[in-house]
Amino acid sequence: MNSDEQRRQARSARHYLFDGPLTRRLQITIALAARALEFPTAMVNILDEDFAHTISLVGAGDLAASPREGAMCDTTVRSGRPLIVADAAADARFADVPAVAAGALGSYVGVPLTGRESLVVGTICVIDVRSHQVDEGQVQRLVEFGKVVEDQLDLMRRLREHRTAGTVAAAELATAIRTGQIVPWYQPIIELGTGAIVGFEALARWQHPSGQLEEPGVFVPLAEDSDLIIDLDLMVMRQALTDLNQWQRHQPGTRMSVNLSARHFGRSEGLPQIHSVALDAGVAPEQIDLELTETIPLITDTTSNSSVTRLREQGFRVWLDDFGTGWSSLEHLIRLPVDGIKIDRVVALALGTHIGNAVTRAVTGLASEMGLITTIEGVETHRHATIAHQLGCDYAQGYLWSRPLPAAAVDAAMASA
Template identity: 50%
Template sequence: MPSPNRRTTVSAPAVDAAALSRAVHDGQLVAWYQPIIDLSTGSAVGVEALARWPRPEGMIAPAEFIPLAEASDLVIELDLAIIRHALADLRRWQRTRPGFELSINLSGRHLDSPTGVTELVAMVEAASVAPGTICVELTETTRPDAADQGAPALEALRAAGMSVWLDDFGAGFYNLRDLIRLPVDGIKIDREFTAQLEHPRAAPLIGALTTAAHQMGLRVTVEGVETTAQADVVARLGCDLGQGYLWSRPLPVDELEGWLSAAPAASE
């Protein structure tokens, strides 16, 4: 497995919503990717697409512009712009890596919008990629106005062949009750739990969540894995997938493709 990329970026001056809107409409935001690893084999089975905003004066930190987008329906346009780029890359990757998965972030505002989900389904169909390789991660920072009302939209995504995941599980809006009432296929355990694995209660909690998820037929990803020791623990607890700096930081597409060329594929 290649060593993790240690590239750093410099935060540019803070921006406002108007500048972000122009950037989205002008195509300034791009997709970077973080590999997702099968913990049982160590192979790269997919990537998560993440929004990045490069500017001449430096890289705008996601923490500076994502909250701006989520304050309005601008986040829908931002999500779809990143997804459009990522689907084009996925189509190319699947020519040599059949079954390679793409995780995409979707704000709860898509579920509130009458066209948010239909636009995504149409985009995936037009991209000529395998829908079953698209994992839709529902971000917790902005959930739909009523989670139960969002269930039909999630069913529409699943009917189109995509899987639905609850992102940052355990550290935000989504909770155990949502696993019962929402039609989902997996959970991504928040990095806060991984960071506290040295605490005697952290591993039992992750293990319990994983066992419960598996009994419901769900898959489990653990994010924020930074050390081999953490990877060994979550694998022993039964978690399916891992993501974190142990393997790689988020990378621009050219660097990601170099990383993939040296990483074992899922079939190896």
Template identity: 35%
Template sequence: MKILVVDDDDFTTRLLHIQLRAMGLRNSGYTGIELCARGEDALQRVGARAEGFGLVFCDLRMPGMDGVEFVRHLAESGFRGGLVLMSGAESRVLQAAEQLARSQGLRVLGTLSKPVQPDALRALLEAGAVDAVEPATASAQVAPASDATALEAAIASGDLFNLYQPKVELGSGEVVGVEAQARWRRPGGDIAMPADFLPLAEEAGLVGPLARLVLTNALRDARCWSGTGPELDVAVNLSMANLASLDLPERISRLAEAAGFPLERLVLELSETRLPTRPQDQLDIMTRLRLKGVRLAIDEFGTGFSNLAQLREMPFSELKIDRGVVRGAAKDPSRRAIVQAALVLARELDAHAVAEGLDDVDDLACVRGLGCHLGQGALVAGPMPASELAAWIRGWPARRDRLLLAA
């Protein structure tokens, strides 16, 4: 896996090259860092490299094909690595480009203002995308058609596994729940992230079996940390395609009953960017899930353009503010305003707000000061195996006290 820097400014590319090498990314498994001055040439390299690029840095202002055009073509090529956008333009332009790239399905790690500062670069890489800077956990860039068969076989054999990221109460630091995040160990050893295999599962009609496996694993794994303190909520991500079957509430009830897991502690997360336009069947399913005690969360809030009337109709109990909005909110007035608006909306919907991507002490203090009560992110803990969670919970109080003091 390689790193590709796309920028026509020779000084910037060479400086970034030096900074990345100094951070040891080449020693962590990347085979090299390549520099490219033109978007057209960069796209040819991305398409021609069999081993693929795991991380791309892209400037927005370039002659010929600008950064926005490059990002559009990059998404069309099926690129699955991490993307960092850079520019000397005003922050609102960077934010708009980031929003656009996310809406096109790209895994955007964040944005950097030029000239790029080493501390900002390190913070972005460490906080936002451990999986993107560690090739051992990076997935293949473009999934061949045969991957649908491989994914189906992996689901049938149970080869997918879950990692769990803790969610805490921001005032007290108390651990209140975990989010299950699926991973697929692909043939050859690469670990595929959800962004890599969920579109494949939807195209191949595998979202039902996939969701059943992830949920079954989560309900089973909950026994690993049971008894370590207060009983934790477990959140599982679903595609809107999972809400196509009217018997979904009954099937989830049976799975929870078999695992001995209370439905009142189960949270199902649905992405804001995939909410249906006329959700008659989905509303039926969601309402019956809520009647059974299951809670529903709007995931990645702030990455799409929500129909607020539609959101009011749906029985959501949690609103998760996307990491792309939370990250940098302490220093960026526009991001802070979006967080504040999301918190107001959550209160109006009588829903709990959760700040995702809490990777910086200043951002933690900011969202907590604005009235957000729950959060998760690398500052608290990254995703971990179920077998490690109990030990992490036991060691959390000491670290929690230092963190809350710093914030």
């Protein structure tokens, strides 16, 4: 990396120097990464020209900035490839690094994190004071955790940018919702016991007039910062249920899952609107799953409790989404009378390790005790699907079966089934 490349890299990296509440979600991801690789410490570091800034850390120490020069993360960023140092004291490249010489750093595994400008901006790494052998499978697992961290960093960046951009960005999104540019794509939901498709999750996409397609991480955070999320939810739900009505002619038992913000609960017309959308589409509420998102805190007072109860009385099934990655998930589960839990894809990444299996088993065991059903998201291998089923998951979704598809692709598949 020459000086010009390093300056470009540093400019990109500065977009990801967060602190405070924005970085809280990273904690669970890197904690799972550390336990899955059997290392005591994990961190996310962002590197500018002079320093490696630790923005998230579990296992030891405090958040801090340290000189970039000579750091193992600097080598990882410069190469753009995973770096494995099994015994730092015996590695001529790093034996003189102060932490290594002092016996505070014995082994390191780091993988690069790429930012929006397609430049490496930092690393996710795990460290141990002792030497530590690592196999190829563990490195690949850390790469997968790195992809999740990249998504989370981009989400945090977009949240900050949207708040800075203010009314201009909000007005553009409001126009997109009003003119039908927000459309649902669909990911199949699989019954693990049979391998059958039992339904689809509707996932918002922004179809620009130019043909450009944007995924929800680009615009949903802006919507969730305001009541625009209400209009967006209803727009996606309306189209998704219209599509479902057509698909049920070929597969009558097919279900539809749609995301629902807690903001609907604070409006007198909120629940009647949701029920009306279902009736207008000709779909029975009994065939609809409403997934309560945790991107904004759920209201856990009597209003939310009564709202969930009313939705269930109307026939809807209500789920807690992203379970296992939000600090308040257990509180929500205790307070809200839901039907099911969706286990976050970060947990799926750790399947097959002691910690991943333990977390999944704990969630499914709790669900079973409470009479709830479970879906695990982000399943990408047959091995993980088998483990998830053995650990008690009822349903799953992920790239193993399909990426999200436009309605036309599902239409064709349903018609030929």
